[in-house]
Amino acid sequence: MTNVSEIRKKTKLIVKKYSGDKSALIAVLQDIQEAFNYLPKDALATAAKALGIPVSRVYEVATFYTAFSLKPRGEHVVKICMGTACHVRGAAAIQDKMERTLCIKPGETTPDRKFSLETVNCVGACALGPVVVINTEYHGQMTMAKVDKIIGKLKEGGAQS
Amino acid sequence: MKKIANALDLRRVQEDLKKNFDPNKKMVTICAGTGCRGYGCIKVKEELEAELQKQHMDVEVRATGCFGFCEKGPLVVVHPEKIFYQQVKIKDVPDIVSKTVGSGEVLEKLLYRDPYTKETVLKEEEVPFYKKQHRLVFGQNGMIDPTRIEDYLIIGGYSALAKVLTGMTPEGVISEVKKAGLRGRGGGGFSAGVKWESCRRAHGSPKYVIGNGDEGDPGAYMDRSLMEGNPHSVLEGMIIGAYAIGASEGYIYVRNEYPLAVLHLTLAIAAAKEAGLLGKNILGTDFSFDIHINKGGGAFVCGESSALFASIEGRAGEPRAKYIHAVEKGLWDKPTCLNNVETWANVPIIINQGAEAYASVGTERSKGTKIFSLVGKINNTGLVEVPMGITLREIVYDMGGGIPNGRKFKAVQTGGPSGGCIPERLLDLPVDFDKLTEVGSMMGSGGMIVMDDRSCMVDVAKYFLAFLQEESCGKCVPCREGVRRMREILEDICAGRGKEGDVELLEHLSTGVADGSLCALGGSAPNPVLSTIRYFRDEYDAHIRDHRCPAGVCKALITYSVNAEKCTGCGLCVKVCPVQAATGEKKKPHSINNDLCTRCGACIESCKFDAITVE
Numbered sequence: 001m002t003n004v005s006e007i008r009k010k011t012k013l014i015v016k017k018y019s020g021d022k023s024a025l026i027a028v029l030q031d032i033q034e035a036f037n038y039l040p041k042d043a044l045a046t047a048a049k050a051l052g053i054p055v056s057r058v059y060e061v062a063t064f065y066t067a068f069s070l071k072p073r074g075e076h077v078v079k080i081c082m083g084t085a086c087h088v089r090g091a092a093a094i095q096d097k098m099e100r101t102l103c104i105k106p107g108e109t110t111p112d113r114k115f116s117l118e119t120v121n122c123v124g125a126c127a128l129g130p131v132v133v134i135n136t137e138y139h140g141q142m143t144m145a146k147v148d149k150i151i152g153k154l155k156e157g158g159a160q161s
Numbered sequence: 162m163k164k165i166a167n168a169l170d171l172r173r174v175q176e177d178l179k180k181n182f183d184p185n186k187k188m189v190t191i192c193a194g195t196g197c198r199g200y201g202c203i204k205v206k207e208e209l210e211a212e213l214q215k216q217h218m219d220v221e222v223r224a225t226g227c228f229g230f231c232e233k234g235p236l237v238v239v240h241p242e243k244i245f246y247q248q249v250k251i252k253d254v255p256d257i258v259s260k261t262v263g264s265g266e267v268l269e270k271l272l273y274r275d276p277y278t279k280e281t282v283l284k285e286e287e288v289p290f291y292k293k294q295h296r297l298v299f300g301q302n303g304m305i306d307p308t309r310i311e312d313y314l315i316i317g318g319y320s321a322l323a324k325v326l327t328g329m330t331p332e333g334v335i336s337e338v339k340k341a342g343l344r345g346r347g348g349g350g351f352s353a354g355v356k357w358e359s360c361r362r363a364h365g366s367p368k369y370v371i372g373n374g375d376e377g378d379p380g381a382y383m384d385r386s387l388m389e390g391n392p393h394s395v396l397e398g399m400i401i402g403a404y405a406i407g408a409s410e411g412y413i414y415v416r417n418e419y420p421l422a423v424l425h426l427t428l429a430i431a432a433a434k435e436a437g438l439l440g441k442n443i444l445g446t447d448f449s450f451d452i453h454i455n456k457g458g459g460a461f462v463c464g465e466s467s468a469l470f471a472s473i474e475g476r477a478g479e480p481r482a483k484y485i486h487a488v489e490k491g492l493w494d495k496p497t498c499l500n501n502v503e504t505w506a507n508v509p510i511i512i513n514q515g516a517e518a519y520a521s522v523g524t525e526r527s528k529g530t531k532i533f534s535l536v537g538k539i540n541n542t543g544l545v546e547v548p549m550g551i552t553l554r555e556i557v558y559d560m561g562g563g564i565p566n567g568r569k570f571k572a573v574q575t576g577g578p579s580g581g582c583i584p585e586r587l588l589d590l591p592v593d594f595d596k597l598t599e600v601g602s603m604m605g606s607g608g609m610i611v612m613d614d615r616s617c618m619v620d621v622a623k624y625f626l627a628f629l630q631e632e633s634c635g636k637c638v639p640c641r642e643g644v645r646r647m648r649e650i651l652e653d654i655c656a657g658r659g660k661e662g663d664v665e666l667l668e669h670l671s672t673g674v675a676d677g678s679l680c681a682l683g684g685s686a687p688n689p690v691l692s693t694i695r696y697f698r699d700e701y702d703a704h705i706r707d708h709r710c711p712a713g714v715c716k717a718l719i720t721y722s723v724n725a726e727k728c729t730g731c732g733l734c735v736k737v738c739p740v741q742a743a744t745g746e747k748k749k750p751h752s753i754n755n756d757l758c759t760r761c762g763a764c765i766e767s768c769k770f771d772a773i774t775v776e
Contacts (some may be wrong), residue, residue, distance in 0.1 A: 025475035026458050030417075057476075064477035064634075067417045083379035084574065084610045085536035087624050093762045100739055100761075114359025121461060121628065123418055124382030126536035127231030128199045136420075138199035139534060144737070144763050 003043050010035055011043040015050040022051050025061055029068055041131030057094045074109045074110050074116035076154055078102070079133040086129040095119065097144040101151050114155070164437040167445035168323035169621035171314075178315045187220045187262060188240040188487050189213075191249075191305060194227025194386055195421060201251075202235035208254040209237075212621045226302035226390015229544040230290050238285060238303065244391055245285040246271040267713055276540070276562065287668040290541045290560050295522065297530045297544045298506050299383075302390035307425045310432035313393040319438050321509035325401050326446050329512075331361060334405040338508065340516035342528035346683075347373055347464070347501030348576065348605040350527075353508075356687040360406045360488040363496035368408040370450075371492065371499040372399050374422065375469060378577025381608030381629065383532040383544050384502050386445040388415065388422035391506070392429035396452065398505030400439060401512060403450040406498050413502070414469050427453055461578075461632035465680045466491070467498045468634065479634045480680035501606065503532060513615065523549035527593035535561050537610040538568065547592070554588040557611060568613040571712075572696070576605030578625045578632075579685035581692025582618060586617040592683060601692040603685070617714035623651040625689035629682065639677030643670050644686050651690070655715040659705035663750040664694055692762055713775040725750035727772035734764035734773065 014031045018024035028051070032043045039062055048055040062068045080095050099105055102115050109116040125131050128140025132147075139150060191197075191206050202224075209222045229234050233247035239261045246257065246268070253271060260266040272281040273288050282288050285303070305312040325334055326410050339354030360368060372395055376384040388395060399411050407519055415423050423702065432440035441449045460478050462468045468478035469484075470492045491497025507529060511519045520528045527549040533556065536542050540562035547556060553573060557563065565571050572582040581602035592595055594604050606711070612621065626648040635641045647670050650663050672688030678684050694701060703709045710718040723734075723743075728750040734743040735751065742758040745751030753764070753773070765773045 020205060023473070023475040026472065030458070041751070045465045060477050061322060061458075061475070065417075065460050067457075067459035084577075084608065084621075084624070084627075085380040085542075087379075087618050088537045088610065088612055088621070090762070093766075096761050097763070117475065120418060120459070121632075122379035122381070124194075124376065124759065125195050125199050125231075126380055126382060127196045127234070129542075131199070138195070140199045144761075144766050 006107075007036065007040050007042045008046045011046040012050055015047055020051060022053055023141065025051060025053070025058065026065070028097060029058075029062055033068060036067035038072045041070075065082075069116075071109065072113065074113050076134055077116045077118060079118045079120045079123070080106070081121075081123045081125070081131040081133065082119045083124075083126060083129070086131055089129045091130040093144065094132065094142050094147065097147045098132070101147055117149075162432065162436045164435070166437070168327045170322050170449065171319060171444065173268065173605055175314050175317065175320070178311055182315055185241045187218075188223060189226050189257075189262065190218060190223045190238045190240065192226075192228040192303070193224035194231070194234075194389060195382075196227065196231035197234035197236060198421075200234045205235050205237070205249055205251055205254065208251050209258065212254050212258040213262070218258065218262060220262055221604065223306050226307050227386035228303045229296075229299060229386070229546075230288070231544070232540070232542040233454045237271075243284050245273065245288065247273050262694070266570065268637075276628060289562065290543065290545070292561050293551070293555060294546050295530050295548045296546045297510055297522070298326045298387070298394070299390075299532055299544065302386070305391055307390055307392055308428050310393060310429070310436060311463070313391070317513070318393055318509075321512035322397050322400055322438065323444060324512055325404055326444050326448060331405045331407060334401060335361065336512055337516045338405070340515075341511040341519040342523070342526070343504065343507055343511060343519075344527060344594060345501060346503035346507070346531065346606070348378075348579065348603065350604060353500060353504055356488060357402060357406050357503075359486070360408075360496050360498040363489045365489070365494075365496050367495060368406055369492045369495060369497040370399055370403045370406060370408040370411040371469070371473075371497060372411070372413040372452075372502045372505050373464065373466070373469060373499055374413055374419070374426075374502045375457050375464040376416055376419075376606060377464040377632075378579075378606050378608045380536050380574075380610045381534045381577060381606050383534050383607050385416075385419050385422050386544055387502055387506055387532070388413075388419070389425050392422075392425045393433065394506040395502045396429055396433055396439065398508035399452060400443065400450055401508050402498065402500070402505065402567070404448055408498065409450055411450065412455055412473055412492070413452060414455045414457060414463070414473060417457045423454060423456060430454065451721050460634070460679070462634045462682050463761075465682060468680065470497065477634070479636045480682070481776055482679055485592055503607075518718070524591060524593045526595055527715065531592070531604070531607055533607045533609045535609050535611070537574075538564055538613040538616065539611040540565050548735075549593045550591045551588050552591055553583065556592070556609065557588065561611065564611070564613045568615065570611070571616055572612045572618065573623060574602075574610040574612065574621065574689075575608065576603035576685075577608050578629050579603060579681060579688055580605045580608075581688045581690075582612070582621065582696060584696040601688065601695055603688070615712050615714070617710055617712035618642075618653055618693040618700045619651060619710075620714045622690045622693045623648065623655055626651060626686070629686045631752040633682060633686075637678045637680075637683055638711065639674050640683030640686060643674035643677070644683070646670060647674070647687070647690060651772070654701065654704045655710075656717045657704070657715075659701075661705065663705060664698070664701050668694065673707075719753045719760060720762065721753045721758055721760060722755075722774050722776065723751050723753055724774055727770045729770055729772075731769070733767040733769070737763040737767045739763065
């Protein structure tokens with residue numbers, strides 16, 4: 001775990017990058033999330049102070065946009081595309097299967113912090129539907145059998161296929 | 162790249178680049194859009210480069226923007242013969258290099274084969290998917306490496322900007338765009354020229370220009386492919402727009418889910434600045450304009466203009482009342498002109514071709530072309546750019562190649578969550594802004610999701626309401642609560658708890674939601690429900706009265722059974738069933754216990770003999 005002073009230090013540097021511009025709040029939060037994989041409480045408080053805006057405003061924005069997570073996320077972030085094209089090609093069945101395989105619901109992280117499950121509205125790779133994006137890799141034409149294969153590999157700690 | 166001093170210098174740079182580019186030179190282009198990247202095109206590209214080096218051939222491999230024919234990726238074109246290869250795999254690379262690049266030999270197995278005539282097709286433009294397209298905006302994607310400004314300049318890029326800055330007044334530009342009949346491609350269909358004119362006339366400074374690349378409609382990805390594949394065309398359009406309006410600063414708002422688009426736009430902005438095409442004193446004139454990129458936070462509502470402004474200002478993206486016009490009080494309460502990125506990309510074409518030539522394509526009130534993303538239950542998934550006025554039938558059958566697995570077409574959904582479902586009997590409808598609205602749908606940003614007889618229209622309506630309920634910002638109560646209530650009713654119907662009168666209640670709620678919401682998200686939220694009720698009322702009735710889902714989708718209303726004649730007793734379904742509902746002895750027909758079955762579909766997916774039926 002990253003310690004508090006490090007979180008504060010990194011956050012201050014991020015805010016500095018945007019010259020303390022209040023309107024850059026979303027970009028600041030995006031950078032914080034990239035640095036820590038989620039938005040730590042201390043980072044939000046530090047950012048609020050450095051930008052000179054109330055913590056409540058920071059939380060308003062952090063909870064409004066779905067891209068932000070206030071909870072630590074797993075090592076592998078599994079995003080199931082819920083776009084219309086994927087929906088008519090059976091994304092719901094893939095989601096069910098993924099929930100069963102990882103034993104978590106969308107928005108949750110496995111107790112070992114290995115996987116987080118999320119749904120996204122459309123990743124714009126409709127030809128590949130149903131699509132699952134794991135970290136930055138696109139897995140197209142998903143089937144339930146493929147879910148077992150891919151997750152199995154990641155559980156072993158191997159590289160993504 | 163060194164700074165371009167003025168319009169004359171731009172022409173000189175373009176000429177020099179052209180002189181050094183031999184059209185008969187050997188080159189391999191590979192589509193590097195997100196779709197093809199998903200198929201692994203980057204590995205194919207690296208393999209091509211390695212193999213060319215191994216065989217001592219000095220041939221450029223160019224990773225370009227999206228070709229559009231995503232179904233068949235990775236796509237490779239060998240120049241100068243323009244031999245079009247599809248579904249290229251790493252193992253095909255040695256042959257491509259030694260045979261096709263080396264000696265011009267065509268590899269039959271990699272060519273596109275017409276599924277009906279069984280004949281192979283040599284060139285991209287002869288593939289039926291491309292034949293009827295009119296690729297005005299999208300056509301250059303396949304030739305450009307989007308990370309190199311030189312590739313854009315070679316095809317005449319930024320000539321329109323030079324023409325505007327040296328020979329046209331801002332009023333002249335606006336009148337040209339008005340004459341061309343350009344309407345907003347993001348969904349609204351508002352006249353771009355009229356919008357620009359009001360913004361020019363508005364008092365206040367600075368004025369802002371915004372490119373909306375927050376492509377939120379699920380099933381639509383043409384804006385992404387445009388930003389990824391030809392970012393300079395968007396920038397050029399915006400710079401011209403800024404000159405016409407009198408704006409000094411611009412923003413492009415891009416979806417958080419599109420990292421490649423952000424990267425390519427960032428590179429394009431830096432290159433344009435370095436070349437003196439953006440920034441202070443553009444092309445040596447006293448016109449200055451700068452563009453910033455803003456990444457969205459994954460909120461659909463931010464595609465709405467006033468919510469988008471709030472997001473750029475660093476606030477939660479909540480829309481505001483519409484009586485305040487953005488052209489007068491938009492971003493930071495200053496006059497702001499927002500257009501979709503596809504709209505902006507049309508602007509250089511209008512200036513280059515002239516309004517008259519541009520307006521010769523399309524219908525009376527919808528001019529030019531439109532890019533659609535043709536997806537769902539369709540053989541040829543991809544992006545098609547078509548002249549306005551083409552029929553849905555031509556798009557679905559001639560370009561899309563019809564429905565896979567011999568299934569029956571049921572509907573096409575356009576306009577995203579704000580649009581509607583169009584049934585088979587309206588397939589000959591000419592596609593333009595007004596015609597789509599007439600039948601209860603809308604153009605939207607250009608998603609076209611095809612559905613077959615295994616798509617349940619009640620489920621589709623439920624899907625969109627679930628989407629909208631999640632994405633509603635919550636400011637207007639009728640949207641926040643009304644959409645939720647409508648979704649609950651639809652969930653009941655899909656779960657077999659539907660009651661007589663539910664459909665009427667849905668219609669009643671629809672009016673309230675549409676009338677009581679500030680922005681288009683709520684205002685058009687009922688469309689998917691209303692259009693499916695209008696054209697597929699029988700499906701609602703089957704769910705409510707007969708507790709039956711005719712398409713076999715709604716889990717509570719279907720049962721799985723094994724066709725004993727087809728079942729070979731292989732035991733695969735028994736193995737994959739997560740709840741032990743599928744049972745049976747080896748080599749004897751199996752059975753499914755519907756009390757245990759959760760209708761997860763694992764058995765259907767695993768069965769190689771098509772022996773499991775859904776009723």
